[in-house]
Amino acid sequence: MTEDEFYAFYASAFPRLVGQLFAMTGDHGEAQDVVQEAFVRAWDRRSDFLADEAPEAWIRTVATRLAVSRWRRARRWLELVRRTPPEAHTPGPGPEHAALVEALRQLPEVQRIAIVLHHLCDLSVEQVASETGAPLGTVKARLTRGRAALAGHLGEKEDGRVR
Known part of the structure; x- marks a missing residue:
């Protein structure tokens, strides 16, 4: 895929993929982030995209995996925070x-x-x-x-x- 073809693919697929990931994640900003990251990863392998029969499916799969990975990381962080309760009282400056x-x-x-x-x-x-x-x-x-x-x-x- 040439640069021009990739740009055209990006312009046509990005809004549709963001909509799909928004439906999966429930967070529009998160959907934009993971789709953008997936396109960045695709850019590095754009020459292989001609051989791929479904480049949009590849982007969607990568974006979905990124979203799941972020969700798991956030869940682990939340579990850690719940196990370590904050101090009852933090004194202010004297x-x-x-x-x-x-x-x-x-x-x-x-x-x-x-x-x-x-x-x-x-x-x-x-x-x-x-x-x-x-x-x-x-x-x-x-x-x-x-x-x-x-x-x-x-x-x-x-x-x-x-x-």
């Missing part, structure tokens, strides 16, 4: 976390990035320098200034007095 986030927001962006990468992401100073593209000395200065600014922001009470 007041310390909210205070830290608020203090970080008040820092200049370059200092905030350096602080987060070094202290929260646990990167070395050298790794922070590599990731940000800043010289090593600049990263060290940003960390020093950022920590000092954070201490100031976190050490103040709402009325402005130092704790």
Whole structure:
């Protein structure tokens, strides 16, 4: 099958196959996905399609198998989720976390990035320098200034007095 013949076959068969797979799966998006995947697989073997007597049947069979495989995978995932119940209660961020986030927001962006990468992401100073593209000395200065600014922001009470 030439490329032009394949494109013509695709244009005529795709809507019909999607309709058939939609009837099988009950999900139009899923039907489109599996039929498209089947056509991608057929593209790689389009030269053999001339020998095939029913290329549309081949596409439908591949698409059906893909849909069944996806359904089985989803069912196994659901069974796994049902066996592993979620925690009864997942606590939200505490007041310390909210205070830290608020203090970080008040820092200049370059200092905030350096602080987060070094202290929260646990990167070395050298790794922070590599990731940000800043010289090593600049990263060290940003960390020093950022920590000092954070201490100031976190050490103040709402009325402005130092704790």
